[in-house]
Amino acid sequence: MKRNGLLVSEERNYLVLNVQQAKSIVKDWLAEIQLANVMKLGLPEIDDRYHIWRVPLCAKNGDKIGEVVIDAYSTEIIASKTTKPEILTARLLKQDETKIVQIKQGKKEYSLSNLRNTVGLGDSAQLLEDMPAESVDLIFTSPPYFNARPEYSEYEAYDEYLFKMRQIIRRCHRVLADGRFFVINIAPVLIRRASRNESSRRIAVPFDIHQLFIEEGYDFIDDIIWLKPEGAGWATGRGRRFAADRNPLQYKAVPVTEYILVYRKHSDLLIDWFIRNHPDREAVDDSKIADGYERTNVWKINPSTNSKHPAAFPKELAEKVVQYYSFKGDIVLDPFAGSGTVGNAASGLERRFVLFENNPEYLEIIREEILAWKNVNLKNVMWINCDPVKPIHKQIELFEVEKNGH
Ligand SMILES: C[S@@+](CC[C@H](N)C(=O)[O-])C[C@H]1O[C@@H](n2cnc3c(N)ncnc32)[C@H](O)[C@@H]1O
Incomplete structure (x- = not known):
């Protein structure tokens, strides 16, 4: 497909530019797994929303039996989205492939996710559907x-x-890997009274959400209290009336806390298993947490002050969660990313991030701020439903700063 006289792949600066190149990558892979002589290739298709090539795999009679998915930027075959060689063999030999899946599950292997840093604009319910199963190691939102x-x-x-x-x-x-954590920051909400004759209402959202987590297959691990300075709750207006009148029954506590609820995807594997079987021993050693960590379930942290997002949480909070519940190199997902605080914290701590946000204005904040995040190679970021941020912008800005002498 051509736009402005350029192939989509040229416009996007992909390394895999055309059908022939996509086919040749797949042929090499088939030769490696010794299936080159028993398989035919269908017509490769480019999907520039996800920056991938899809190459159909067919039996000699032309029946489609699988697919290879290639990362268009790097030429790498995305294993999690590609039909597994043992499944291809079973399909070619018309064997019962469910048996193969059972054998694999019997001996659990630790698999490292190969997702790249990703930013997606849209409803996360939809975007999550397109992600490979068990491809993220921590969710914080x-x-x-x-x-x-x-x-x-x-x-x-x-x-x-x-x-x-x-x-x-x-x-x-x-999408969460077996036995890994989903941490959620949540607090009751205050519904202000509509008129003088009505009273305000507080909804205990965290307790209802807790029920959902349990019903959806997570185990409850911890209720951490995020404690803010005393003045932080005054703006809610709660407790002002009592402060003035001091009548019993009118008492209302000024809210200065939020919950950080910690859940773990239900698993038969103990946490120790994940530490012992992690294939990158260096990452495990490097991820050890230094002295000065939070020892109790009350974390005193000031609210975020300098974000352009009205409900951003502090980076310090995200950093604690990322350090305590993931290893270096892990993938951290935030399905309600806002200004991207989780991405900023994760990349600073040498983790990768997947951020979904449905408000284009907030996504724009991510696009602006990502330039200052540590350890992010902009060329390798996957952008879904939005334009990539080009590294060149950063260079131009740095040049302008140098030129103007500040
Ligand atoms: C409480 S804010 C998150 C703020 C974020 N932690 C930060 O530090 O900036 C929740 C965000 O979820 C976004 N959101 C709401 N519904 C969504 C959906 N269905 N899919 C993706 N994002 C959504 C909102 O636009 C909002 O920015």
Whole structure:
């Protein structure tokens, strides 16, 4: 397909430019797994939303029996999306392939995810559907707030909100690796009174969300309290009336905490198994946590002050979660990424990130700020439904700064 006289692959600067190159990569791979002589290739197709080539694999009679997926930027075959050689063999020999899957599961292997740093614009429920199963090692997020006033909320009713949260929690379960953690920052919400004759209402969102996690196959691990300075809750207006009148029954506590709830995808494997069987011993050693870590379930952290996002959490909070619940090199997903604080923390700590955000304005903040994040090779970032940030921008900015002498 050509746009502006250029092939899509040329426009995107892919390394795999055309059908012939895609076929030749697959032929080499088939030769390596000794299936080159028993297989035919279908017509490769480019998918520039995900920056991949899909090459159909067919038996000699022309029946499609699998597919190879190639990373268009790097030429690498994406193993998690490609039909496994043992499955191809079973299909060619018309064997029962479910037996092969069972044998594999009997002896659990530790697999390292090969996802790249990824930023996607859109509804995470949809974007999660396109991710390979068990391809992320940690999820940390803070979900959108439920706000009962329709003018401020995309959810008309609380049930509708919980339904959406369940959908995301369920889809996250599929993409999260066995036995790994889903950490969520959440707090009760205050629904302000609509008139003087009504009272305000508080909804205990964390307790309802907890139920969803349990029903969707996660084990509860910890309830960490994020404690903010005393002044932080005053803006909510809660407790002001009591402070003035001091009548019993009117007492309302000023909220200065939020929950950091920790869940683990249910697994028969003990946590020790993941430490003992991790194939990169250096990454395990390098990920050890230094003195000064949080010893109790109360973490005192100031709220974020300098973000352009109205509900950003502090980077310090994300850094703690990333350090305590992942190894270096792991993939950290935030399905409600906002300004991308999780990506910033993860890349600074030598983890990779997958960030999904449905508001183009907030995604723009990620696109601007990613230039300053550590350890990010912009050429290798996968952008879904949005334009890539080109490294050249950074160079031009640095040049301008130098030229202007500040
Ligand atoms: C509480 S904020 C997250 C803030 C983020 N932790 C930060 O530090 O900037 C929740 C975000 O989820 C986004 N969001 C809401 N529904 C979404 C959906 N279905 N898919 C993707 N993002 C969504 C909102 O636009 C909002 O930016």
